[in-house]
Amino acid sequence: xxxxxxxxxxxxxxxxxxxxxxxxxxxxxxxxxxxxxxxxxxxxxxxxxxxxxxxxxxxxxxxxxxxxxxxxxxxxxxxxxxxxxxxxxxxxxxxxxxxxxxxxxxxxxxxxxxxxxxxxxxxxxxxxxxxxxxxxxxxxxxxxxxxxxxxxxxxxxxxxxxxxxxxxxxxxxxxxxxxxxxxxxxxxxxxxxxxxxxxxxxxxxxxxxxxxxxxxxxxxxxxxxxxxxxxxxxxxxxxxxxxxxx
Amino acid sequence: xxxxxxxxxxxxxxxxxxxxxxxxxxxxxxxxxxxxxxxxxxxxxxxxxxxxxxxxxxxxxxxxxxxxxxxxxxxxxxxxxxxxxxxxxxxxxxxxxxxxxxxxxxxxxxxxxxxxxxxxxxxxxxxxxxxxxxxxxxxxxxxxxxxxxxxxxxxxxxxxxxxxxxxxxxxxxxxxxxxxxxxxxxxxxxxxxxxxxxxxxxxxxxxxxxxxxxxxxxxxxxxxxxxxxxxxxxxxxxxxxxxxxx
DNA sequence: CTTTCCACTTGATAAAAGTCAAGAAACTGC
DNA sequence: GCAGTTTCTTGACTTTTATCAAGTGGAAAG
Numbered sequence: 439x440x441x442x443x444x445x446x447x448x449x450x451x452x453x454x455x456x457x458x459x460x461x462x463x464x465x466x467x468x469x470x471x472x473x474x475x476x477x478x479x480x481x482x483x484x485x486x487x488x489x490x491x492x493x494x495x496x497x498x499x500x501x502x503x504x505x506x507x508x509x510x511x512x513x514x515x516x517x518x519x520x521x522x523x524x525x526x527x528x529x530x531x532x533x534x535x536x537x538x539x540x541x542x543x544x545x546x547x548x549x550x551x552x553x554x555x556x557x558x559x560x561x562x563x564x565x566x567x568x569x570x571x572x573x574x575x576x577x578x579x580x581x582x583x584x585x586x587x588x589x590x591x592x593x594x595x596x597x598x599x600x601x602x603x604x605x606x607x608x609x610x611x612x613x614x615x616x617x618x619x620x621x622x623x624x625x626x627x628x629x630x631x632x633x634x635x636x637x638x639x640x641x642x643x644x645x646x647x648x649x650x651x652x653x654x655x656x657x658x659x660x661x662x663x664x665x666x667x668x669x670x671x672x673x674x675x676x677x678x679x680x681x682x683x684x
Numbered sequence: 685x686x687x688x689x690x691x692x693x694x695x696x697x698x699x700x701x702x703x704x705x706x707x708x709x710x711x712x713x714x715x716x717x718x719x720x721x722x723x724x725x726x727x728x729x730x731x732x733x734x735x736x737x738x739x740x741x742x743x744x745x746x747x748x749x750x751x752x753x754x755x756x757x758x759x760x761x762x763x764x765x766x767x768x769x770x771x772x773x774x775x776x777x778x779x780x781x782x783x784x785x786x787x788x789x790x791x792x793x794x795x796x797x798x799x800x801x802x803x804x805x806x807x808x809x810x811x812x813x814x815x816x817x818x819x820x821x822x823x824x825x826x827x828x829x830x831x832x833x834x835x836x837x838x839x840x841x842x843x844x845x846x847x848x849x850x851x852x853x854x855x856x857x858x859x860x861x862x863x864x865x866x867x868x869x870x871x872x873x874x875x876x877x878x879x880x881x882x883x884x885x886x887x888x889x890x891x892x893x894x895x896x897x898x899x900x901x902x903x904x905x906x907x908x909x910x911x912x913x914x915x916x917x918x919x920x921x922x923x924x925x926x927x928x929x930x
Numbered sequence: 931c932t933t934t935c936c937a938c939t940t941g942a943t944a945a946a947a948g949t950c951a952a953g954a955a956a957c958t959g960c
Numbered sequence: 961g962c963a964g965t966t967t968c969t970t971g972a973c974t975t976t977t978a979t980c981a982a983g984t985g986g987a988a989a990g
Contacts, residue, residue, distance in 0.1 A: 532826075
């Protein structure tokens with residue numbers, strides 16, 4: 439129940455509208471979404487907020503409406519591995535649907551975000567009731583696993599500059615034709631860890647990429663004059679070819 | 685287990701018995717399994733056999749009964765990234781259930797294997813019909829995604845000797861108490877690529893591990909006198925602690 | 931028994947990435 | 961606009977891993 443957050447929580451109708459726009463919920467009827475909205479909460483979270491830590495029990499699924507959230511694991515030695523960074527249209531915490539009471543990772547907001555949480559038992563029930571919805575959840579999980587497979591490949595066969603190139607290419611997939619101007623969606627430090635490298639390495643690798651492909655960087659803004667050149671440099675060390683779907 | 689089947693399909697009853705033992709099929713009734721067996725095929729495959737290549741359309745799900753199968757991706761430059769190596773109780777090709785016509789990876793037998801194939805449409809139908817089965821498939825996919833998350837973490841925060849240590853610890857999870865004697869389930873070259881390193885690096889890293897933790901190696905046989913020492917050396921660079929499930 | 935082949939090891943060297951430290955640039959809050 | 965903090969960059973150096981090349985050893989075939 440969201441009555442606890444009068445300042446932050448939106449009306450159920452607003453929440454229901456947001457839920458209707460989630461791709462995952464396409465197979466659901468309005469009555470079902472209304473039921474979800476009844477127990478859901480919408481909250482604005484500031485950069486730096488920790489949504490939950492690893493190893494803590496968790497009962498909720500989190501839908502990102504805007505902003506960016508980092509999922510990460512931390513070792514005893516203090517090293518951090520960023521597993522994913524999510525934005526609008528993505529969700530997380532769905533691991534709980536498979537009986538994991540504890541989250542296997544922590545979640546931290548890296549750019550101011552709006553997030554809807556839904557108790558996971560509601561989704562679990564609906565999966566059993568509606569096999570179309572179950573299939574949608576399965577397909578989503580499958581897509582995520584494939585993304586992880588790609589990530590493993592990237593980290594074994596691509597160099598640091600190539601991984602950055604791949605990251606940039608994903609950002610300019612909508613844009614067509616040179617030149618492309620884009621800006622990094624979150625701090626370079628986070629991008630670095632997202633790509634499995636140290637911030638210093640990121641900085642140097644970006645310089646290398648600049649020399650190799652003629653792109654220009656100023657702060658968080660990147661201008662790509664020649665996308666093809668970037669594709670040639672980057673995608674030679676990959677099993678799929680640009681434009682690669684997720 | 686090591687019965688040598690001719691390279692032709694076994695009787696349906698035999699296949700059905702094998703299917704009954706698959707953990708994934710626990711929620712299914714015998715009549716359903718009989719239907720699967722009707723269209724399934726059991727085949728003995730030799731080391732080196734290629735089951736399918738990446739980018740080829742595929743209509744089947746593969747269940748490994750014995751032996752080992754490597755799933756891998758290859759880049760234009762010829763580098764290979766091993767995504768997973770599977771044995772009895774595992775299956776693959778289930779990506780097809782989510783509408784991918786082409787396999788995103790290739791599959792090669794790395795130790796003589798017995799494999800059952802089932803047309804994927806049968807499973808797809810059953811997922812829609814039986815939500816318990818759908819949930820089982822979802823849970824399996826979730827487990828796989830978590831494994832990939834772990835893999836990504838390992839490759840970013842563990843050194844080569846530590847990754848080998850982690851691999852060995854997974855192999856001796858059943859064994860309790862020192863000393864543990866085990867032998868590598870497949871060629872060292874494959875283990876190396878499975879762990880994301882070159883064979884030369886594997887060889888040297890194993891020597892390092894030997895010096896650090898006092899284990900002994902002769903060919904494919906590894907003797908661990910002090911498991912705790914190995915755990916201390918390896919698991920300090922990991923977010924979970926031994927014995928880690930999966 | 932010997933030849934052949936393949937998997938593995940070892941050595942020398944190069945390349946890539948991490949670490950530590952210092953400085954520059956960008957952003958914040960007054 | 962300025963002080964202070966954070967983020968990013970750069971330099972010097974170390975460590976780790978890859979690469980290339982030459983062996984070694986063991987299993988299978990003749």
